[in-house]
Amino acid sequence: MTVSKHRFTQELRRLIEKHISSSSTFEDYVLITGQLEEARYRLDLEAEKFPDEEVDAFEL
Secondary structure (H helix, E strand, O other), X not given: OOOOHHHHHHHHHHHHHHHOOXXXXXXXXXXXXXXXXXXXXXXXXXXXXXXXXXXXHOOO
């Protein structure tokens, strides 16, 4: 990762908060949720490259 995990988390939260406001519509929420789900799907596909042993050893 090119930035720290903490900074990535902060930037992602800021980006979401920037696009969700009191004037947001339900359609805005659906759009953002759809994009997040698509990104998660892509990340899940990328995660397949890691060996099962590494995944099993990882603790959240």
